[in-house]
Amino acid sequence: MNIKIKDLVKVYGDGYKALKGLNLEIEPGMFGLLGPNGAGKTTLMRIMTLLQNPSSGTILFDDYDILKDRKAIRSVLGYLPQDFRFFEKLKTWEFLDYGASLAGIQGTRKRAEVVDELLRKVGLYEVRDRWANRLSGGMKRRLGIAQAIVGDPKVIIVDEPTTGLDPEERIRFRNILSDVSDRDVIIILSTHIVGDISSTCKKLALLNRGELKFEGSPDDMIKLATGKVWEIFVTDRELQEVKEKYPIISTIPSEGGWDIQVVAEELQGFTGKPIAPNIEHAYVYFMDYLLQDKMDMYSEKIGGELFN
Amino acid sequence: MNLHNINTIARYEVKLLQRSWLFRIFAILALLLITGYTLWYLTPLLNGAETQWPRRAVSSQMPFTANALYSIAQSIIVIFLAGSFLKRDKKLDTAEVIYVRPMSNADYIVGKTWGIVRVFLTLNVITLLFTAFFNIAIARSPFSIYPYIFYILTISLPSLLFVLGLSFVAMSLLKNQAVTFIVMLGIIGMVFFYVKDELFGTFDFFGYYIPVTFSDVTGHADLKMFLLQRFIYLIAGIGFICFTIALVNRLPHKPWKIIIVNTLGALCVLVGIAAGGLYVLHYQHQLEQRNAFISTFKRYADARQAHVAAHEIDITPADGHLASVSRMQVLNQHPEELEEVVLYLNPALQVEAVEENGKALPYEREHQALKIRRALASGETVNLTLRYAGSINETICYTDVLEEDYLDNSNPQSTPVLGKRYAWLEDRFTLLTPECLWYPVAVPTDHPAAPYRIGKDFTQYTLTVLYDGDKTVLSQGEPRRENGKTVFTNRTALPGISLTIADYEKKELQVDSVKYEILYFRGHDFFSKYFTELQDTLPGIIRELKNDIELEWGRDYPFRKFVLAETPAQHHSYIRNWKGYTEYIMPEIVFVPERGIIWEADIQSQLTRMENWARRGRGITDPVEMRIEVLRSYLRGRLVDENVMYGWNWEDQYVNKFRINAMLYNHTGYIQSAKYPILDIALNTMQSSANEGFSFWGGIINDEQRANLYLENHSFKSAISDLELEPEIFYEMLKLKSNAIRNYVNTRIPKEAFEEFLKEFFVHHQFQNIPFSTFEQALESRLGISLDEYLEEWYNIDHSPTVFIKDVAAYEVVVDEITKYHISFKLNNPSDADAVITTTVQQGGNFRGGPPGMGRDDSDSPTDNYFLPAASAREIKMILDERPAFININTNISHNLPTNHRYNFSKIDDETKDTLTGCFVIDPAAFNPDPNEIIVDNEDKGFRTIASNSKHKLKDLFKKEDEEKYKNFMPWWMPSKWTAMAADYCYGETIQSAYYKNRGHGNNSVEWSADIAKSGYYEVSIWNPKMTGGFGPPMRRHREERNQTYVIHYGTEKEEITLDMEMEPEGWISIGSFYLPEGTVSITLSDAVSGRYVIADAVKFTLSR
The missing domain is CATH 2.60.120.260 (Galactose-binding domain-like)
Structure with missing residues (x-):
């Protein structure tokens, strides 16, 4: 299955343009959707999951148009929203059973098999009788992904899946997803945790202010940043100066000062050695230099989670 | 729509609902409430009051009451849940994983609705199982499974869907749970308290105020209309649920489906409105018809009426249809010629032929009126034969009742609305009373223009019922069964006859000249088991009771038969002051609605109460004696007492609809007076309340006092045309006015002489119309009293006298060397209206305790009447053999409050030499105020x-x-x-x-x-x-x-x-x-x-x- 996003525009009631004529093609495999907050990722996903209408343009799932063929599209979709909670009074297995039943799996026994298999796959079989809202954060997320993949959907849309998870859970989560992506499905992973993408996605798109800014493989993006990431040693005084000039990616205290990594087209007034960029570096470079959209590296949200 | 999806959503809605605390608490409360209510109000377990009886006399009462209560409680919780259901979905991310699933919006909402309905109906069934258990186990109420199911489907389900749908829509539009809750509660409250009666109960979505009761014999009063009314809310509820589908915050599979769903919703709501319209039109049509009948009665109000001397009716009843032949001897008693003979017949009965000696006569029909073009010379008699067939239109009944009362379905005794039926003509049951004009009559049953001008026509009836089935045929007179027909012949002329055909069982007893029968529907004998031990004593009890009543009312029971016949629960009759009796009381027959539903027929409760008393060492302890007492008080309470009380409030007294005094008075004669049309009723009332004392229970502001206050500035004449006067107050006024005649006469002649005259006169003129002049002449020639002048004022005076009483004193006096007692007091009437004072002295030492007037039949409390003309004063002196305890001085109809004054003589120390007795004129100046x-x-x-x-x-x-x-x-x-x-x-x-x-x-x-x-x-x-x-x-x-x-x-x-x-x-x-x-x-x-x-x-x- 292919997804074609055509001239997608979304203007909210208050005049805010969340999407400004987006065009994008997505092929089977894991697809990363990157972008800072407010880039339009969530709007795009909500339109894709038919929770919202676009203002103009459309999205085609093969030949199915989101404006006309909603039933067909809904039957190939799996969705895990960002801040996902559960009905208070359903057990873990029931929640999955509910999703499975709505996904069209008929017959109690058959459904029980599917549900149990999925629970095993996501490692929740032991807690199947626990109230869903009593699960730990990671378990909840796993249950979330389980309900998103129940019924073998052709398109799985996952919004910020690893936010707030510890590294172990995050790896588990990625593995579940990669497992699924072996099949002929599209997994769209929206995130601002760039690391999630480099390790799983073959392709990614970067959105900013409702527009597509980059589309390609993670490697393509890294390539763009080659030679633009530097490691320098600075004193306390110099650190302040650097801070004002360049986005700093990491700061490690060293004898008499700091070993820092910065992103810059070229270093002026400092000496440092260029280092091989990774996807995070590429992202920062991209945002700061190519889009001229300076990122606030110290804001809590990004600073806290971007470079894990 | 996809059933699998609907079921899935419903299944999980059920789980979520059942697991929510709110619902669990509600479920427990509902169970407790219904159980408690059932036990307290519907069974005798916790509450032994007989007042419960109407709530369980027939099998539909308990399920309805429990179900209605549940339905109301359910609505409130549904409103709350409907709000929270949509709110729950607002926790977006949870709902979104459901929303991305491939079910349609319709699947979703229908699934949710079905889930909610399933849960509530299940709880409903559970609560009703409790009620059913009590119903069978302890309620002494007939049990039938059918009403339980019926009410769930017709009361609970439509109101649930309606409230749910409306709440969904309100929540979708208002988007605020609290506001929705308040708005919906407001709607429910408004319907429940304000518009419940509007448009014949169309807005009553709970079905609480429309007729619901099922007779175990004839079913619902008007099932079609009931179902139509319930359909309004069922379909409107479905319509609202359609709107909810359109309003739900999720993109539809196909955008155009919203139009379809909205159209469907609108269509459903329109169908609901149309059903409501039909419902209203049906009743409006009925009212229009009623008004047409009223106009017809009014049009002929002044037409001179012929007299039907004899009437032979051959009737062939069938299911919903009857065919009759009437052979009537019609007489013109007027001095003038009658240009045509006007008869009245039920408008649904088509006249096929009118013949005189085989010759067809021309006639014209106008609703109930039948004008036969046959002039009738004064004194001439014509033999008419009428053939007519058709059904019975009940709308012709009670055209003289105020529309407001006619439409009022409420019932002081029974919460479930019984519904009103006045006649039946069905295979399973037939009941035809004179009110429904099932045979032609010359004097109309109702006189809506001036109800008191209603006349009576005593006719010699012979009824032949061509019915060959197994059911019992009941009418007035001696029945004779022969070749598939039953012929009833009467010894005397009667004012009207009834016909009942029912599947009756019978208990009968011949005591002296009267045959007593109880006819009850098969299987409805709930009473005889209480009195099996009385078999031998029963005749004695009945004889004694009959004698008591005859003595009390001053007349003998004039018939050879006394029948209590059961009718369906909905059989209704109105108190009409101008009739003096209800249609429950026919000559020889008392109709008692099913199992005594409005009769408080709970004999067990009365027995239990007596047993409890006995256990506490009070009252009768012997079980047989106890049963005799229960039976006696039971019969007196139901058939003799003038007022009945439903509940514990002594101020809530209702005129007893089953009082049989009409059998001794109203059905046996009629005083005709064009000038004082109420005189017949007044004279009957005067006699039937002849021996009653003054009973003031508790406060003095009661209906009697209210009647007295009314007469302070209204004439009796205006009272009888004041149709809005409450029947209870009017009845008290009638008693006051009737007693005034007697009191007036008694100021002139001894009480006994007057009573004797009355009895003799009426027995002599039994079963005929008596012109008032005949009565007056007899009274004058026998007792030398003319009522002419008195009645003129009695009828027309629009104010009442004011009476001052002073110097009430009692002394010892020695007369012929025996110590006696002397009472004196002064009276002043400064007003311009005459007054009559009635005194009653209680003799026998210090009478303490007990309400005044409790000793009703105290023969040693002499009653006297004194005439106190306008602007005069009197001193009354009396001598008594025994020491007086107190004197009651009643100023009767007067500007006094209260009218009854009691003076206690706790000490009588002084002596007097005054041995004079009587009424002495004194100077009114004695009443002048003391200048100091x-x-x-x-x-x-x-x-x-x-x-x-x-x-x-x-x-x-x-x-x-x-x-x-x-x-x-x-x-x-x-x-x-x-x-x-x-x-x-x-x-x-x-x-x-x-x-x-x-x-x-x-x-x-x-x-x-x-x-x-x-x-x-x-x-x-x-x-x-x-x-x-x-x-x-x-x-x-x-x-x-x-x-x-x-x-x-x-x-x-x-x-x-x-x-x-x-x-x-x-x-x-x-x-x-x-x-x-x-x-x-x-x-x-x-x-x-x-x-x-x-x-x-x-x-x-x-x-x-």
Whole structure:
């Protein structure tokens, strides 16, 4: 299955343009959707999951148009929203059973098999009788992904899946997803945790202010940043100066000062050695230099989670 | 729509709902509520009152009551849940994983609805299982599974869907759970309390105020209309659910489906509205028809009526249809020729032929009226044969009843609305009474133009019923069965006959000349088991009861048969003052609706109560005696007592619809008077209440007093055309007026002589119309009394006299060396209307306790009547052999409040030499006020109440202005404003009243002021109105201090005197002697008192000599 996003525009009631004529093609495999907050990722996903209408343009799932063929599209979709909670009074297995039943799996026994298999796959079989809202954060997320993949959907849309998870859970989560992506499905992973993408996605798109800014493989993006990431040693005084000039990616205290990594087209007034960029570096470079959209590296949200 | 999806959503909605605390709490409360209600109100387990009987006499009552209660509780919780259901979905991310699934919006909403409905219906079934268990196990109520299922489907389900749908829509539009909840509660409240009766109950979506009861014999009163009304809410509910599908916040599979769903919703709601329209039209049509019938009656109101001397009816009843032949002997009794013969027949009966000796006569039909073009010379008799067939239109019945009453479905006894039926013509049951005009008559049953001008026609009836089935055929007269028909022949002429064909079982008993029968529907014998032990004594009990009644009413039972016949639960009849009886009371037959549903037929409860008494060492202990007593009081209470009480409030008395006095009076003769059309009823009432004493239970503001107040400024003539007067009040007025005739006659001749005359006269003229002139002439020639002049005033006077009583005293007197007792008192009537005073003396020492008038049949309490002409005064003197305990002086219809005054003679120490007895003229000047005494009563100009301007409470705004000025003193309820009360312990020359209110902070007060013409020392007294002993609600055991502070202002002085009213005796209490200067003196009393209430009556200033 292919997804074609055509001239997608979304203007909210208050005049805010969340999407400004987006065009994008997505092929089977894991697809990363990157972008800072407010880039339009969530709007795009909500339109894709038919929770919202676009203002103009459309999205085609093969030949199915989101404006006309909603039933067909809904039957190939799996969705895990960002801040996902559960009905208070359903057990873990029931929640999955509910999703499975709505996904069209008929017959109690058959459904029980599917549900149990999925629970095993996501490692929740032991807690199947626990109230869903009593699960730990990671378990909840796993249950979330389980309900998103129940019924073998052709398109799985996952919004910020690893936010707030510890590294172990995050790896588990990625593995579940990669497992699924072996099949002929599209997994769209929206995130601002760039690391999630480099390790799983073959392709990614970067959105900013409702527009597509980059589309390609993670490697393509890294390539763009080659030679633009530097490691320098600075004193306390110099650190302040650097801070004002360049986005700093990491700061490690060293004898008499700091070993820092910065992103810059070229270093002026400092000496440092260029280092091989990774996807995070590429992202920062991209945002700061190519889009001229300076990122606030110290804001809590990004600073806290971007470079894990 | 996809069933799998719907089921899935429903299944999980059920789980979520069942697991929510709100629902669980509701479920437990609902179970407790229904169980508690069932046990308390519907079964005799916790509450032995007979008043429950109407709630369980037929099999549909218990399920309906429980179901209705559940339905209301359910609605409230559904409103709440409907709000939270949509709110729950607002926790977006949870709902979104559901919303991305491939079900349609319709699947989703229908699934949710189905889930909710399933849960509530399941709970409904569970609660009803409890009720059913009690129904079978302990309620002594017939059980049938059918009403249980029926009400779930027709009451619960439509109201659930309607409330759910409406709440969904409201929530979708208002988007706020709290606002939705309040709006929906408002709608429910409005329907429940305000518009319930509008448009024949169309808006009553609970089905609470429309007829619901099923007769175990004939089913529902009007099933089609009931189902139509319920359909309105079922379909509208579905419509609202369609709208919810369109309004749900999720993109539809196909956008155009919204149009379809909205159209479907609109269509459903429109169908609902159309159904509502049909429902309204049906009843409107019925009313229009009724009005047409009324017009027809009115059009012929003045037509001279022929007299049907004899009438042979051959009737062939079938299911919903009858065919009859009437052979009538029609006579013109008028001195003038009748141009045509006007008869009345049910408008649904088509006349096929009118013949005179085989020759067809031309006729014309106008609704119920049948005009036969055949002139009838004065005195001429014609034999007419009428053939007619068709059905029975019940709308012809009771055209003389106010439309408001006609439409009123409520019933004081039964919460489930029974519905009203007046006639049946069905395979399973037939009931035809004269009211439905099932055979032609010359005198119409109703006279809506002037109800009291209703006439009667005594006809010799012979009825032949061509019915060959197994059911019992019942009518007046002696039945004779022959070749598939039953012929009823009557010994006497009757004012009308009825026909009943039913699957009856029978109990019969011949006592002396009368055959007593109880005809009850097969399987409905719930009563005889209580009296099996009385088999041998039964004839004796019946004989004794009959004799008592005959003695009491002064007439003999004129028929050979006395039948109690059961009719379906919906059989309804109205109290019509102008008829004097209901259609339940026919000659020879009393119709009793199913299992005595409005008859409080719970014999077991009465037995249990007596057994409980016996256990506490009171009353009868012998079980047989006990049963005799129950039977006797039961029959008296149902068939003889004039009022019945439904519940415990003695103020809620209703005219007894089953009182059989009509069998002795109304059905046996008729006094015809064009001038005083009410005279027949009045004379009957006068006789049937001949031996009643004065019974004042508790307060003095009762229906009798209300009737008296009405007559203060209305004539009796205007009262009889005042159709809005409550029947209970009118009935009391009728009694007052009827008794006035007797009292008047008794001022002239002894009571016994008059009673004897009456009995003889009416027996002599039994079963015929008697012109009033005949009665008058007989009275004059036999007793020398002319009523002519008296009745003129009796009928037309529009005000009443005021009577002052004073100097009531009792002495010992020695007559022929025997000590006797002498009572004297003075009466003054300063008004321009004549008064009649009735006195009753209770003899025999210190009679204490018991309500006045309790000793009804005390033969040793002589009653006398005294005529007190306008503007005159009298002194009454009487000598008694035994020591009098008290005297009751009744001023009858008068400007007095109360009209009955009781004077106790606790001490008789003085002697008198006066041995005169009788009524002596005295100078009215004896009643002139004492020049040395000034009394200011609360009725006087010098008295005023001063109310605080405190803010009105919200509840005051909703309180209806009470029209009644005087209230009874209620120890358990204190008014927050100064309220006039009337009681015989209050001061007042003619109006014995006072003002009272609850304790306050001194912001409210009263003031008595008087002009002192001559300065000097005055003794100042206040009247302490205090209920001492006697009969009343049990007062508090411990004494409560009731300090009231009186402040006297005179000149520039001010003095305070505090009295404990509870300690002081009743009557005048001196608060001291004061030197009062000329000018105004005033006394104030504020509501800052120490007791629970403050009471202000009268003050007195007496100049010291």
